[in-house]
Amino acid sequence: MKSKLIDWPTFIGALFLILAVSIPLMLFPDSGAVIVDMANNFMTEKFGALYLLVGLAAFFFLLFVAFSKNGNVKLGNKHEKKEFGTISWAAMLFAAGIGSSILYWAMIEWAYYYQGPPFGITPESKEAISWSTSYGIFHWGPLAWAIYTLPALPIAYFYYVRKTPVLKISEAVRPVLGNKIDGPLGVIIDVLFMFGLMGGAGTTLALGTPMIAEGIHDITGIPITLGLKTIIMLLCTTIFAISAYSGLRRGIKFLSDINLWLALFLLVFVVVLGPTVFISRTTFTSIGIILDNFFSMATWLEPFGDLAGFKKTGFPESWTIFYWAWWVVYAPFVGLFVARISRGRTIREMILGTMIYGTIGSVLFFGILGNFGLYLQLTGNLDVIGFMNEHGAPAAIIAILHELPLAQLIVPIFTILAIIFLATTFDSSSYILASVVQKEVQSEPLRWNRLFWAFTLCLLPLVLMFLGDLETLQTASIVAGFPVIFIMLLLAWSFIKASNDDIRASKDYESPVIYIDQKNTKKSYERYD
Numbered sequence: 001m002k003s004k005l006i007d008w009p010t011f012i013g014a015l016f017l018i019l020a021v022s023i024p025l026m027l028f029p030d031s032g033a034v035i036v037d038m039a040n041n042f043m044t045e046k047f048g049a050l051y052l053l054v055g056l057a058a059f060f061f062l063l064f065v066a067f068s069k070n071g072n073v074k075l076g077n078k079h080e081k082k083e084f085g086t087i088s089w090a091a092m093l094f095a096a097g098i099g100s101s102i103l104y105w106a107m108i109e110w111a112y113y114y115q116g117p118p119f120g121i122t123p124e125s126k127e128a129i130s131w132s133t134s135y136g137i138f139h140w141g142p143l144a145w146a147i148y149t150l151p152a153l154p155i156a157y158f159y160y161v162r163k164t165p166v167l168k169i170s171e172a173v174r175p176v177l178g179n180k181i182d183g184p185l186g187v188i189i190d191v192l193f194m195f196g197l198m199g200g201a202g203t204t205l206a207l208g209t210p211m212i213a214e215g216i217h218d219i220t221g222i223p224i225t226l227g228l229k230t231i232i233m234l235l236c237t238t239i240f241a242i243s244a245y246s247g248l249r250r251g252i253k254f255l256s257d258i259n260l261w262l263a264l265f266l267l268v269f270v271v272v273l274g275p276t277v278f279i280s281r282t283t284f285t286s287i288g289i290i291l292d293n294f295f296s297m298a299t300w301l302e303p304f305g306d307l308a309g310f311k312k313t314g315f316p317e318s319w320t321i322f323y324w325a326w327w328v329v330y331a332p333f334v335g336l337f338v339a340r341i342s343r344g345r346t347i348r349e350m351i352l353g354t355m356i357y358g359t360i361g362s363v364l365f366f367g368i369l370g371n372f373g374l375y376l377q378l379t380g381n382l383d384v385i386g387f388m389n390e391h392g393a394p395a396a397i398i399a400i401l402h403e404l405p406l407a408q409l410i411v412p413i414f415t416i417l418a419i420i421f422l423a424t425t426f427d428s429s430s431y432i433l434a435s436v437v438q439k440e441v442q443s444e445p446l447r448w449n450r451l452f453w454a455f456t457l458c459l460l461p462l463v464l465m466f467l468g469d470l471e472t473l474q475t476a477s478i479v480a481g482f483p484v485i486f487i488m489l490l491l492a493w494s495f496i497k498a499s500n501d502d503i504r505a506s507k508d509y510e511s512p513v514i515y516i517d518q519k520n521t522k523k524s525y526e527r528y529d
Contacts, residue, residue, distance in 0.1 A: 052298060100211070110133055158174075161502070209232050211397060211418055237457075333428075
């Protein structure tokens with residue numbers, strides 16, 4: 001029976017945890033929000049250095065692996081072709097890892113940095129301008145994608161090289177924890193990952209839904225109400241449920257490809273018909289600022305606080321540490337998804353491709369959309385900051401788009417793109433959640449399982465939206481995701497241990513790649529060129 005494929009302890013455990021957190025938040029929203037905020041502040045202040053260390057460690061670890069013997073390992077059999085072409089592969093991993101959040105933050109994040117810059121710089125000064133254009137690219141750049149890529153290593157290795165038909169975080173740490181993952185410990189690891197992902201998905205909905213609502217209001221004149229936001233959520237849920245039900249090739253790949261071409265059209269339109277010279281020069285300069293200050297930005301924690309005349313801004317906790325915590329929460333999901341779509345690639349191709357394509361995409365969005373908004377601010381064509389502070393960020397985003405030629409065309413395209421971006425993130429999420437709660441995944445998770453998690457992803461954020469408390473779910477997911485830091489360490493250790501053991505074992509056969517059957521009872525070796 002197909003129900004026997006379901007890992008019921010993980011399935012039920014994930015539902016129980018999300019309900020155990022969400023129901024008290026629904027019944028006691030004010031008290032719950034205070035407690036969650038206290039926990040979040042404690043973690044970001046006390047363990048901020050740990051989060052920043054994770055980012056740097058993941059980055060250099062992946063570069064080491066990519067250019068080592070391990071990087072030559074092919075994810076699949078010797079002559080296996082790549083399952084997806086490079087363009088579709090890059091589109092899927094970018095859409096899964098970024099979602100509609102990049103449309104939101106790429107347009108408006110610079111405005112927050114301009115008003116509250118890092119390093120004690122005077123707000124809205126000339127120096128603040130340079131940092132406001134650079135920090136968004138840094139936060140969404142190579143360190144973020146390194147955090148995302150690290151979990152993909154052991155997961156892809158076990159799935160495609162050792163032929164273990166299981167897409168679970170717990171299975172990927174078996175070389176370190178052994179048979180302990182077959183008990184409660186393995187369930188806890190998978191449940192924590194699933195809870196973090198569902199909370200992170202709530203964050204994406206929290207940002208994407210109001211922005212889409214503003215776009216629909218601008219196009220149709222329909223007032224922005226809870227009813228409209230509910231319809232938007234249900235529409236997005238229907239789209240990604242159909243996509244997830246259709247499967248990886250017919251659904252998720254198709255939506256991701258549409259997403260890619262719409263995004264490219266929007267970016268090219270803004271570059272060509274916007275302030276082309278300003279955008280290109282500012283983006284290029286921003287990359288130089290990041291390269292020149294990379295380690296300072298990656299390690300700055302305001303150690304002196306309010307001591308000796310220093311003024312504590314809270315910038316690292318509010319932005320860099322928070323972002324790194326957010327990436328850590330999402331990392332196992334993105335890693336699982338990247339692993340699943342990387343059949344036929346070498347580990348080196350998977351690592352460098354994810355980090356490079358992901359970073360390039362982020363640079364384009366922040367460099368083009370963000371610098372267009374900054375241009376309007378500096379030239380006085382639109383007081384973006386004043387508008388945002390009065391009407392909110394979603395309304396400011398639509399106002400920025402109205403400064404483009406053919407705004408009546410661009411606003412609908414932007415809104416459709418936001419809906420598809422949201423859907424591509426969620427169909428990937430439901431696909432992975434369904435995979436994690438199955439004992440094995442030969443090709444695709446069960447269809448009813450994919451549909452169940454598609455609607456579960458929407459249900460709880462929808463309820464909390466009516467209570468005005470989506471932000472608390474986001475913060476709660478980051479708090480619960482704290483143990484994922486240590487799971488990331490186990491994942492890196494597991495990959496190195498497993499791949500090195502296999503390479504040593506295969507030397508007698510003059511091959512650096514080992515293939516193990518699904519039951520791990522027989523070993524066979526192939527020469528790998």
